[in-house]
Amino acid sequence: MTHTFVAYVEDIPGVLTRVASLFRRLNINISSLTVGRSERAGLSRLTLVCEASSEAGDRIRASLYKLENIVDVDDIAKAPNVTRELALIKVAANPRNRAQIFDLVEVFRARIVDLTSESLMIEMTGVESKIEGLIEILREDEGRILEVCRSGKMTMRRGHHTSSVLRAMGKGPDEKPLPEDEPEEASNATVDIEPA
Amino acid sequence: MGTKQNTQSAESHLTTPTRLTGAEIVWATLVGEGVSTVFGYPGGAILPVYDALRKFPIHHVLVRHEQGAAHMADGFARASGKVGVCMATSGPGATNLVTGIATAMLDSIPVVCITGNVSSKLLGSDAFQEVDITGITLPITKHNFLISKTEDIAHAIRYAFQIAQSGRPGPVLVDITKDAQQGTAIFDFEAAKPRPYRPHPMLKVEDSGLAKAAELIRNAKKPVILSGHGVMESGAMEQVRTLAERAQIPVALTLLGLGGFPASHPLNLGMMGMHGESWVNHAIQDADLLIACGMRFDDRVTGSLSTYALKAKKIHIEIDPAEINKNVKVDVALVGDLRAVLEELLPRISGRDGSAWIKTIEASKGDVSVHDIKNIPDSGHLYAAHVMHDLWRITGGEAIVATDVGQHQMWEAQYFHHEKPRSLVTSGGLGTMGFALPSAIGAKMACPDKEVWVVAGDGGFQMTAAELSTIVQEKLKINIAIINNGYLGMVRQWQQFFYDSNYEATPLVSPDFVKLADAHGIRGRAVTTRSELAEAVKEARTTDGPFLLNFMVEKEDSVYPMIPAGSALHEMIRRPGKNPIVESPDDK
C-alpha cells in the first residue's frame, strides 16, 4: 500500500541523508519527497510517500522516530487529508497553436506563468491524478512537452488539529479511513498570466 | 604515559566556566561524564586532543589496532553497564573502528567514539587521511555528530552520552575537526547539558495490555519466558525472577540473555535457538504462551518464522517500538522499559501451579541431558565441552568470560553456566571474530577485581592477537583459553553438514600460541589431554600476570544440537548416539 509520512525534522545538515538512509536500508523506494520550512522555528516539514506492506507502516514510523533529529512523525495514509502537488510544465507553442493550450489550461484550472514566442510554461497545483491528466493530454502531440518539474506530494490532515495536538490527545495515526470520494477543492481557479 | 598535571584545575572547570581549547574541552567533558578510562590510538588529526591529555585525570589505554579500541570500549560497557569510550584519528584510524562500532550497534551497547578529522575547510576535499566517517557510520550508530566549531564540542559529547545510554542503548560517534580542537571557547559544563531525554513517542503500556497479559499468563497451561539482553540493560533480573517464580514459568534465554537469570535456578531451561538444547526448543514449539522479555526474535533464536511457536500466544515486552511485530506477530505488546513494565505487571500476577508443564519439559530431556558432564570417563581425548565445563567448575562460575565467535562460543554458552548478569561478554548480533581478546581487556579495566577469561578459537584469536601487547603494557591479569581445533571450526561444521565435507579454506595453520605468548612475556602452556586440564586452569589462575592456555581439542568435533539455518526450531540435528559427551541421567 501507499504510505504517506509527514515528519518534522531539525533544519540542520545531514538530516535528509538519515531519513533517506533508513528507506534505502529497508530497500523501500521513496516515490515522492518534499521538504520545506514549517510553522515551527528551526524545524522543517517533510512529506514522504512510499510503497510498503501495510504492516510496515508502524515499523517505519517507529524507526523514523529513532532518528535523533526527527521530532514528530505522522502516518497519514488513512486519515482524511488534503494532498497537493505542484507542477511546472514547459511546452513548445507558437502564436498559431497557443490558443489550444490556453483552452486546455482553462479546463484544468492551471495557469500560464511564462510566455515566449516559442514556448510557454504552465503552473498547476492539484492532486497527482489531475496533474498526470494534463501531462497525458499534452503528450498527445509528440514533442510538445519540453520540460516537466514536479514538486512531489505535500500532505496535511484535514480539520483543525495539527498532528502534534492529535498525538497529545492520544489519537495516533489510526484514524477513520478516508471517505470514498475525496472532496476536490477548486482552489486553483484563477488563471492569471504573469508578465513574461 | 605522561605525569598528570593540574588535575585539580581540570575538575574545577566543571564548576566554573573557563576558556579552554577544544582539545581540553574534549577531556574536561569526558571527566564531567564520569569517564576514567579511554581506549584509543593517536594520529595527526587527533593530536591536539592527545596533547591535552596530561592535564586530565583520565587513563588512556593504547591499543594495537583501532578495532581493538572499539571492542575494548564495548567490553568495558558490557561488563560495567557504563558507557565505554574509544578514540581514533581521522581516515584509517576512524575506518578501523567500523567493525567495532557495528558490533556494539547490533548488540545495543553504549559506546561513545571520538574521532579527529581534518580541518573544517578541508572537509570533502580528499585531503590526506580525510574520510567521511559520519557518512560511513551513519547506519551503524544510534547517532553521530560532525563538529567543526570549538563551542559545539562539549554539547555534542554530552548529548552523545545521553543518546548512547538512553532507551535502547547503542554507539554514538563524535567526529571533531582539527581546527575545532585547536580553537578556544568558554567551557561551561552545565550549560552544555543536552535537552531532557525524550522517550520514544511510541512507547505504550496500556492498562488493557497489562490486563490482557495477566489474563494470558493466568490461563496458560504451557508458558515459557524468553529472557533476553534487555533484562540486563534494564536491570530487570529481580522482576523476571519474581515473575518466573510466582507464576512457576520456565525461562529460556537468548545468547546475550545468559546470566540474566541464574543458570542454577530450577526454572532455568537454558539457551534457546540454533544451538539451544532440544528440550528448550521443543518447549518453545509446544508452548501456548511466550512472554518475551527484552529480546527481539532474532533469526538465530526463531529458526524459520513460518513454523515458529505456532501454538503460542505471544506477549512482547520491549523498549524499542520498531521491534514490535518485526519478525513475530505478537498478541500483546507492552512497549516500554522492561523493569518498569514488569513492576506494573507483577501486582496482577498471582501464584500458579506450573508443575505439570515443568514435568513434561523435564521428561523431554531424556538421556541427552548434558547439563553436567563431569562424570564422563576420560577417553584420552580433549573435548572443548570438557574445557568449558572444567573452567566453569574451577572458577566457581564467578569469572567474566569474553568469548570470540565460532564453535567455542557455543560450547561456552552450553557448558559454562552463567549465574550473574554481565558475566558473559560475547558478540551475538554481528558475530565478530576477534572480539574476545580486546573485549576482555575492556571488561578487566571496568572490573579490575574480577577474574577475566578469554575464550577464543584459533582462528578468531589471530584476528586481534596483537592486543596481547596491550595486556602486557597495562599489566592486566587476564587468562586466555584458546580452543585450538586447527580449523575455522564453525564454518568447517557447516561444510560437513551442508557442503559434503568440502573443507575449503577452513583448515588453519597457527603459530605456536604458547611461544607467541612467550614473545610477549606472557606465560603459557599447551594442554592436550583431559587429565591435565584442571591443573592447567589452576596454574593459570594462580600465576601472577596473564596466562595463556592452548587447548589442543578434538579437531572435527561439532556443536550439537543444531538447527540448520531456515529450518523449524524443532528440526534439530541431534548429537550422534555415540557422542562421548552425552551424559545419561544415571551418570550423576
Ligand SMILES: Cc1ncc(C[n+]2csc(CCOP(=O)(O)OP(=O)(O)O)c2C)c(N)n1
Ligand atoms: C570477522 C569474521 N569473519 C568471518 C566470520 C565467519 N565465521 C564465523 S565462525 C568462523 C570460524 C571461527 O573459527 P575459530 O576462531 O577457530 O573458532 P571455532 O569455530 O573453531 O571454535 C568464521 C570464519 C566471522 N564470524 N567474523
Ligand SMILES: [Mg+2]
Ligand atoms: Mg578453530
